[in-house]
Amino acid sequence: MCGIVGYIGFRRADQVIISALKRLEYRGYDSWGVAVKHGNSLEIIKRVGAIGDVENYSLAEGNVGIGHTRWATHGKPSEINAHPHTDCNNQIAVVHNGIISNFQSLKEELESRGHKFSSETDTEVIAHLIEEEYRGDLKEAVMKAVERLRGSYAIVVMHAETEELVAARYKSPLVIGVGDGEWFIASDVPAVLDYTNRVIYLEDGDVAKLWNDGFTIWNNGKEVERRVETVPWSIEDAEKGGYEHFMLKEIHENPRVVEETLLEYLEDDIKIDSRIFAGISDILFVACGTSFHACLVGKYLIEGLTGIPVRVEYASEFNYSNPPLSRTLVVGITQSGETADTLEAMRKAKKLGMRVLAITNVLGSTATRVADHVIYTRAGPEIGVAATKTFIAQLIVLYLIAAKISSLPPTEIEELLEELRNIPQKIRQILDREDEISSISNTFAGYENMMYVGRGIGYPVALEGALKLKEISYIHAEGYPAGELKHGPFALLGEKTPVVACVVRDKTYESMLGNIKEIKARESPVIAVADEDDEEIEKFVDYVIRTPSTIPLLTPLTYSVALQLFAYHIARIRGCEIDKPRNLAKSVTVE
């Protein structure tokens, strides 16, 4: 995820900014850049790759500057696409986090008035908009420019001729660091902690101006007061945003990830290129691990909404199969874009003449170069080894694909999309109930075996819940279709083997209740994950993890977040190394 730093004060801005950017390296980035004001001009450097030693870089002397670490979203990682971006005359420089969803139409409008663009980024439109509005007052120009922006942004802007920084925030964080006679602005607290622990968190709609003597904040054109808070964390704590582990932080990022992925692909229409799916006879998903579970959800969605036949194969097994040659679209899902088995499966499909689509979280990754088409998830870098927010982002893309190519009446699809827009808020409600989930985790942290069961769309949710638990807590956990238990796994049931039942209120409901009765008859404790409107369920089970009600088709989103928290708290109670589980790697680049 991108990082922002700005500085105004008495030190050399280049050194402060580069060392502060290094404090944001843990977030992941592929390129970076810095702008410093020197006399009445801006000196800018941009580089691809890691920053390395701060001493290696020296810009012209100056006490005002901005910097950015970029994690590519619009346009490949390159010096041209790295921030800061400037206007036509190199007088205004901008760094930006977030996504400007209407950048294409703004760009066309600006081009028609003679603006020349040098990058592929959405950010560059901001510099040109500010240039058009600038009449000698940077803050006024920024206020006018941001009115035109749709999407999310945290921006910091500087002008070659003025000693000031202007920042604006909407749905993407920004914090002012308050020093003695110096001021910082950053996307994240760790960037400023070497210099000050006094910070002000900006709110949505805030515009701030920082100059040598202080700062002022406006919202809706009116001056506002914001509280100065003292950060009690060390830098290491702050990197995790105050959370004990990256995994927990990433689970808490789920609502924002859903919002960002929807912002990217859902406006009045679904912004996915329908040519990817033109003329296909069927779809074959290939993936590993959590991404494989996303594919299984995708099968339910696409078959249910479109009638197009869908197969799902483990990428590592596809390499031994002989798929029939047809007009199959092969979809490789891989958050890292580097999983060797998935890449091999995609390459094999290409050799067989099949069209290949990659769904990945990493721009420029190998999967994007192997595939004919790419759809990006917008989860930002994931540091915890266990996939959480990237899984939820994969599901969002699959809902949008299914809706895009659906053969259902438009009103039904509109209902689905409407409810999809409510999901971030529903996930926030689950996160608000974390204590309840943690107390159920407490009851089950001492067991050594667990089963997870589901039916229909609840089945891949059960598989993913079991995978999360086993990889971070080392409890042996199996996911099963609930109807399969009696064909073998029943032998394992008993009071030492709790069962997590993913109960969806659709056509599978009655059968699930029947399965739960069978499980209870064998004395396994049962924890249900269920919709909060389900009043029946508590009569059948020992514990219920409740999630805000939604339509059955969307329960993988709510139930999976609840099960991520359940697994996380069990692992925490057991004292496991949650972010780096034994024997596992974030990117599995060997077959």
Ligand code: F6R
């Ligand atoms: C589980 C997990 C792994 C990955 C798998 C595929 O939490 O993270 O199972 O899902 O290694 O990785 P990607 O999606 O990068 O291909």
